[in-house]
Amino acid sequence: MTGYGAVSAVRLTTDDILHLKTGSIFNSCTADPDWCAEETQRVLAHMEAYDTGPELCDVGDLDDDALVVSVGFVNNGIPMSDLRPVGDEFVAALRVLEESLGRPVQGIFPLAAGSANALIPLLVGMQTDLPIVDADPMGRIFPLVNQTVFTLAGLPVGPVAAAGATGESAVVNVSDPLRAERILRALAGEYGGWAATATYPMAASTLARTGVLGSITRLIRMGQILDSPLETEQKHDALRRAVGVKQILRARVGDGAWLARPATPGEIERPASVVLVEESQGRLVQLEVKNEMLMMMVDGAVRAVVPDIITMMRPLDGGVATLDDLWTGNVVDIVVMPAATPWYTPEGLRLGGPTALNLFGAGGAGRRTT
CATH class of the missing domain: 2.40.390.10 (CV3147-like)
Known part of the structure; x- marks a missing residue:
């Protein structure tokens, strides 16, 4: 278990979201910060429209056998395309994955601790009324879906689900992370350049044992420092x-x-x-x-x-x-x-x-x- 000082369940504020965006860009030095800004605006617009905010929880707040899933964008090896999300792609991916597994998802977490993927669970959590678990499988950004601490722990990646802005979705019964990486890239290409994915379904106790814990809190902490009025040396x-x-x-x-x-x-x-x-x-x-x-x-x-x-x-x-x-x-x-x-x-x-x-x-x- 690798931790960064995770906190128990809290309702994130507008300031938290803005700091998380800054921390997400900083932790990845992303080549495409516009997607971070766009995803942040989607989150803030939903918060304003529904007068609520995403709930961030510690993995220990969930039952040990609660089903948790990572969500994140996967592209086909080129910058994110001009085909922008409709807004329901991740919900669609989660729904078909739940149908395949025969049980409901009880928590979601980001596929990576950086760039737009660190922000994805916020909107999805509000759309589905699911808590965002303060953890991730990378602790940073890696380019491939199989480059996770779950792979290091020998855990299966699937089944995996993917949905696109065209309304299409798929569930693939695959366990090998490298094989899943290749399949998801191919699906992303068919969907127009990117796919909304739901991967690494597991019990909360497994995430607590193998995941990078407290990663969202860490990004917010970075953003608080970087967005502050402190002098550069401070x-x-x-x-x-x-x-x-x-x-x-x-x-x-x-x-x-x-x-x-x-x-x-x-x-x-x-x-x-x-x-x-x-x-x-x-x-x-x-x-x-x-x-x-x-x-x-x-x-x-x-x-x-x-x-x-x-x-x-x-x-x-x-x-x-x-x-x-x-x-x-x-x-x-x-x-x-x-x-x-x-x-x-x-x-x-x-x-x-x-x-x-x-x-x-x-x-x-x-x-x-x-």
């Missing part, structure tokens, strides 16, 4: 204390190169290498980027690499920065945080480390120094 200190930030390096973007190497299935076909110059000592900093930032090297030595969480802040106001801020001449604060503990085991590194993401093979890397 935010740095607060992030070190609150979420274990390991290092922060300020650097100016020098050059970026979009490379032609192939991407891992499920990833955006636009990996990049960005070179920056550290502001204080003039050291050369290189970032390897795919869907998110995967590696940071300083003067040729690896200082952080996936599963480490590498993200960015704006030096001027300490706000969250995204990949869009990597333009020539801009100054950014590169921030490194640890991932959940299971990702640093030999099994975790094989599933979610640099080799699994074809990182070192794509261009090599220097010696890691941290």
